[in-house]
Amino acid sequence: MSLISELLKFWMMGLAIFLIVPVLGAVLPWSMARKLIHQYHSIAMTLLGRALLMQSGKNSYKLKKSTFDPKFDAERIRIKGKPRYFEDAAGLMSTFKNRSFGLVHPDRAVVLDARMPWFARRYAEMYNSGKLWDGDAIKAYFAVPEGVRELINLRDIKAITPYPGEPNWPDRIDIQTEKGQAGFNSTTTKQQLQLAMTALLGIGLMWGASQIAQSGAGSVGGSLPI
Amino acid sequence: MSSRREVLVIVALAAAVTLGGYFVILPWLMPITVLEVLQGIALLSGIAFIPLIAWVLGPTLPSFLSEPLANLLFYLANMGLRTGVLVQRETDEYEIERVTDDLSPRSYWSRWAGARFGITFDATREAFEPMLIDKQPERVLEAMEPQDWRADGGTLVVDIDRGGRDWFASKDDVGKLLVPLGQKLAELRDVAGPLMGIEAQAEALKDHGGDTGEFGHTAMLVSQLVVFFGTMGMGYVIFF
Numbered sequence: 001m002s003l004i005s006e007l008l009k010f011w012m013m014g015l016a017i018f019l020i021v022p023v024l025g026a027v028l029p030w031s032m033a034r035k036l037i038h039q040y041h042s043i044a045m046t047l048l049g050r051a052l053l054m055q056s057g058k059n060s061y062k063l064k065k066s067t068f069d070p071k072f073d074a075e076r077i078r079i080k081g082k083p084r085y086f087e088d089a090a091g092l093m094s095t096f097k098n099r100s101f102g103l104v105h106p107d108r109a110v111v112l113d114a115r116m117p118w119f120a121r122r123y124a125e126m127y128n129s130g131k132l133w134d135g136d137a138i139k140a141y142f143a144v145p146e147g148v149r150e151l152i153n154l155r156d157i158k159a160i161t162p163y164p165g166e167p168n169w170p171d172r173i174d175i176q177t178e179k180g181q182a183g184f185n186s187t188t189t190k191q192q193l194q195l196a197m198t199a200l201l202g203i204g205l206m207w208g209a210s211q212i213a214q215s216g217a218g219s220v221g222g223s224l225p226i
Numbered sequence: 227m228s229s230r231r232e233v234l235v236i237v238a239l240a241a242a243v244t245l246g247g248y249f250v251i252l253p254w255l256m257p258i259t260v261l262e263v264l265q266g267i268a269l270l271s272g273i274a275f276i277p278l279i280a281w282v283l284g285p286t287l288p289s290f291l292s293e294p295l296a297n298l299l300f301y302l303a304n305m306g307l308r309t310g311v312l313v314q315r316e317t318d319e320y321e322i323e324r325v326t327d328d329l330s331p332r333s334y335w336s337r338w339a340g341a342r343f344g345i346t347f348d349a350t351r352e353a354f355e356p357m358l359i360d361k362q363p364e365r366v367l368e369a370m371e372p373q374d375w376r377a378d379g380g381t382l383v384v385d386i387d388r389g390g391r392d393w394f395a396s397k398d399d400v401g402k403l404l405v406p407l408g409q410k411l412a413e414l415r416d417v418a419g420p421l422m423g424i425e426a427q428a429e430a431l432k433d434h435g436g437d438t439g440e441f442g443h444t445a446m447l448v449s450q451l452v453v454f455f456g457t458m459g460m461g462y463v464i465f466f
Contacts, residue, residue, distance in 0.1 A: 003261070007268040013245060014272020020238050022299075025306025027235050030324045033306055040303035041322060043277050044296040049285025051296075053312070053338075061338040063297055065289040072425050078289065085426075096312075096320040103345065114314035114347040144349045151311075151334035151344040170426035177430035191446055198450045199457045206461020213466070 038097075045097040052077055052086060052104045052111070055154045066100070072170055075102065075111060084167035086111050105154040109165040117156040118144075124159035297339060304341035311344045316353035 022040045025033030045051060050066040052075060064077040066086075074085040075093070086104045092113040093102040102111035250269065276295070285292070304310065311325050329335075329344055336343050347353065 003264075006261070007264055010249065010265045010268035011272040011275075013249065014269040015275055016272075017242055017246070017269075018273045018276060019298075019302055020242055022302045022306045023235050024239055025303070026308055027239075028306075033324070037303045037306050038322070040299050043280045044299035044303070046280040046284050047287060047292045047296040047299075049292075055336075059334075059336040061336055061343065063293075063300060063339070065285075065293045065296070071429050094314070094318040094320060101320055113318070114312070114320075114345050115353075118347070146349055148349060149311075149313075149329055149346045150349075151329045151331060151346050153334045153336075154345075170429070173426040174430045174433065177427065178433075181431070194446075195449060195453050198453045202454045202457030203461040203464075206458050206465050210461075210465030 042097040045099040045101070048099065050075070050100040051096070052102050054104045054106060056106065058155075066102075068100075074109070074170075075104075077104075079106070082168065083171055085109060085170050086167055087165070090116075092116065103154055104167075105157055106167060107155075108157055108161055109167045109169060110157075110161070112154060112157055114152055117152040117154050118150065120158075120160045121152070121156040124156070127159075301339040304339045304343070307341050309342040311346050314345075314347035314353075316348050316350045 022037055025037050028036075044063075048063070048065045050068065052064050052066045054062050054064055054077070056062045064079075066075045066077050068074075069076040069085065072085050072087070074087040076083050076085055078084070084106070086102070086109055088102065088111040090110070093100055093111050094113060095101055103113060104111060250266070276299070279287070279295075287295075307322065307324050309325055310322050311329065313321050313323055315321060325344075329346060334344060
């Protein structure tokens with residue numbers, strides 16, 4: 001028993017070393033820490049297989065394990081136990097550490113990449129300033145400063161998706177359809193009941209007819225004048 | 227990066243070195259017993275446990291286990307990262323980098339798993355040309371033919387009405403890329419939601435549809451007539 005607890009102590013020490021090591025990257029220069037931290041990202045992505053980075057709240061993100069659902073041709077994640085769907089309508093799903101990876105906003109049922117919100121913001125700026133239209137035509141190109149990085153915010157995508165599908169649509173539609181179809185199911189029961197009653201009516205009519213025929217035959221026979 | 231976290235890291239490093247030295251390095255300097263070999267194996271297996279779980283089981287782990295574990299690893303790695311950006315490379319792949327310069331807009335800085343965090347992309351020519359449209363390079367090649375280009379005030383831009391309505395790099399002399407508003411934006415705007423709604427409706431009807439494949443009103447009437455006359459016939463046979 002003491003041998004097992006001794007070995008368990010060492011095993012846990014090994015686990016602790018594995019968990020502490022990436023934190024050390026904070027005091028190392030990036031050139032040294034880079035490979036170490038990327039290795040941890042790689043292990044995490046291997047665990048997930050597919051993942052979506054979802055904006056949650058105004059300025060924070062959550063990483064969610066994703067599954068491709070062929071039924072809806074969409075990526076499925078679970079939020080508070082409920083399924084949410086994001087369709088890769090524009091083929092923007094890419095990779096992170098060789099695993100499928102995309103960006104999503106919880107209000108829009110589409111997979112995004114880092115470029116789309118940038119264009120959406122520019123689009124909204126031009127639209128609001130009245131510069132989008134060039135005569136009758138949309139000015140259909142934007143200048144991107146080459147080599148200059150700008151941060152993006154996924155919520156900017158709302159500017160170009162005014163009539164979106166929502167990630168909870170399939171779930172909501174499923175619940176509503178189940179409710180709506182419940183009437184049809186009770187109709188089926190009613191129909192089966194009607195058929196049984198029809199059968200009873202048919203056989204009852206014949207029974208009644210046979211009773212009348214029997215009593216009718218007796219009375220006719222007894223009352224005929226000779 | 228707060229100095230408090232740096233102190234914590236240094237303390238953790240010192241603790242790891244002390245413990246490692248006492249339990250691992252010191253015994254190695256002396257004759258090794260079987261117990262010590264076992265201890266070494268236990269230590270190594272502890273270090274390798276999570277990577278092994280990841281590589282052996284990987285995505286087959288249920289999400290209630292893999293998601294928290296992956297987020298824990300990201301949290302620890304991001305503590306080492308301090309301030310990072312998720313960069314979409316010109317090849318479309320993502321990578322996380324530590325940044326020291328302050329990118330703009332400042333209000334777009336966020337937090338993710340313990341790190342100050344932002345998302346950006348590499349605005350290079352390689353990022354925009356040649357684009358793959360739905361993984362069909364032939365469409366791109368066709369669209370990139372010289373006749374699809376036109377001069378526009380000294381700047382060459384792609385005629386988006388021909389060849390493919392997607393974005394392409396165009397050449398100018400001011401260090402900027404001109405990128406047309408493309409098909410992908412249009413697809414995002416028009417297609418995603420309603421299409422998924424229609425698919426969801428069809429799937430839900432498949433799952434919950436009541437009598438759609440059974441009786442219609444006419445079929446019900448015919449069935450009732452058949453049953454009615456059938457039972458009358460049976461009654462005739464039985465009672466007469």
